[in-house]
Amino acid sequence: MSGPTLYSVTSYGDMITNQPRMPAYAEALRQAITPGCTVIDIGAGTGIFSLLACQYGAGTVTAIEPADALMLLRETAAANGFSERIKMVQGLSTEHVPEQKADVIVSDIRGVMPLFEHHIPTICDARERLLAPGGTLIPMRDTLFAALAEHPESYQPCTEPWLQNDYGLDLRAGHRYAVNSWSKANLKPEQLLSASAELAVLDYRSITEPNMAGTVTLKAEKDGTAHGLLIWFDAELAPGIGFSNAPGQPRLVYGQAFFPFEQPLVMIRGDRVEASVKANLVDDSYVWTWTSSLFRADAARPELTLRQSSFLAQVMSPESLARRAHTHVPEPSPAQAADLLVLSLMDGQRSLGEIASILQERFPERFKDNATALNHVAALAGRY
Numbered sequence: 001m002s003g004p005t006l007y008s009v010t011s012y013g014d015m016i017t018n019q020p021r022m023p024a025y026a027e028a029l030r031q032a033i034t035p036g037c038t039v040i041d042i043g044a045g046t047g048i049f050s051l052l053a054c055q056y057g058a059g060t061v062t063a064i065e066p067a068d069a070l071m072l073l074r075e076t077a078a079a080n081g082f083s084e085r086i087k088m089v090q091g092l093s094t095e096h097v098p099e100q101k102a103d104v105i106v107s108d109i110r111g112v113m114p115l116f117e118h119h120i121p122t123i124c125d126a127r128e129r130l131l132a133p134g135g136t137l138i139p140m141r142d143t144l145f146a147a148l149a150e151h152p153e154s155y156q157p158c159t160e161p162w163l164q165n166d167y168g169l170d171l172r173a174g175h176r177y178a179v180n181s182w183s184k185a186n187l188k189p190e191q192l193l194s195a196s197a198e199l200a201v202l203d204y205r206s207i208t209e210p211n212m213a214g215t216v217t218l219k220a221e222k223d224g225t226a227h228g229l230l231i232w233f234d235a236e237l238a239p240g241i242g243f244s245n246a247p248g249q250p251r252l253v254y255g256q257a258f259f260p261f262e263q264p265l266v267m268i269r270g271d272r273v274e275a276s277v278k279a280n281l282v283d284d285s286y287v288w289t290w291t292s293s294l295f296r297a298d299a300a301r302p303e304l305t306l307r308q309s310s311f312l313a314q315v316m317s318p319e320s321l322a323r324r325a326h327t328h329v330p331e332p333s334p335a336q337a338a339d340l341l342v343l344s345l346m347d348g349q350r351s352l353g354e355i356a357s358i359l360q361e362r363f364p365e366r367f368k369d370n371a372t373a374l375n376h377v378a379a380l381a382g383r384y
């Protein structure tokens, strides 16, 4: 399992300035915090929610974040006089054992959508292990919406260069991969062909499953070409406090997700698409599957059905697939022998430098100098 996505300080800064995301989080925190209460900030980043929690009167705040960006909080906590109240924990919340359960847990570990990396399992774990009975989770609930998108620009990567290119080449083989890839979008209301429909509700106070499945019926409200499904979420951080990623709303850091159709659908007002969308967490990321049936106005049977999945977006050689089969017997290799040695030397006694020296001595062909060996050892140690 790899860790969460890494962000730069500038990206964390963009999250802090993002309107109305940040004021909504600040207000939800302000309302949830009672004098002296205990707060856990999961995915603290540079610690903005921890600082705000102190400002609103929290007694103790635990800021949990695996990225080094958390170190900035040491300085900002001191600059604001909160050092005594903020405890920094560098790591994953799922590995954190709390001294005390929290009255309030705040997080934003979503991506373009809330179905992102280990967001949902992380919230479930936090609710079960880290939250005091009757405590408050921020966010409280996200709702996913879908609509038909008419947007040639978002669709362009499906057609160019695969179906048309400037070089007279037949690249059609790439098309089936491109049409199974979703992308981030920021559409305007006039770029929608249908009204939006609710796809799924993720209520963090009760959710237990990381996977999502929903169906929507989307009726064309004007003549046009549907290039795909647009999916976004609206957030309720607390009752009456939230924000929306819908087209026409102020642009947020999340955006919307554009799921292309295998072929553009020319639609007349009154035609409809019935779409079923699934998101399944596999290892560290979601596999999205979208099946879309086009019905002409009042028709009971679909004119066509398109079955697509982000699983089909990856070009995979038969060899790499076979290497992942449960019947595959991996051959020993020099790279594996080197890593085996490094891992066996991590005994809680030797330093990285000592391990690197032994590694270089034993595998001089692979590690030409001590710096190369040290980099390798440090990277391997960093995984644990």
Ligand SMILES: C[S@@+](CC[C@H](N)C(=O)[O-])C[C@H]1O[C@@H](n2cnc3c(N)ncnc32)[C@H](O)[C@@H]1O
Pocket: 004, 005, 006, 007, 012, 015, 016, 042, 043, 044, 045, 046, 047, 048, 049, 064, 065, 066, 067, 091, 092, 093, 094, 107, 108, 109, 110, 122
């Ligand atoms: C989108 S940033 C949010 C930063 C800041 N809280 C904000 O909202 O502006 C999400 C952060 O969550 C962290 N993260 C993801 N899963 C985590 C987990 N299980 N425990 C702690 N941090 C996690 C990531 O490393 C990333 O820095």
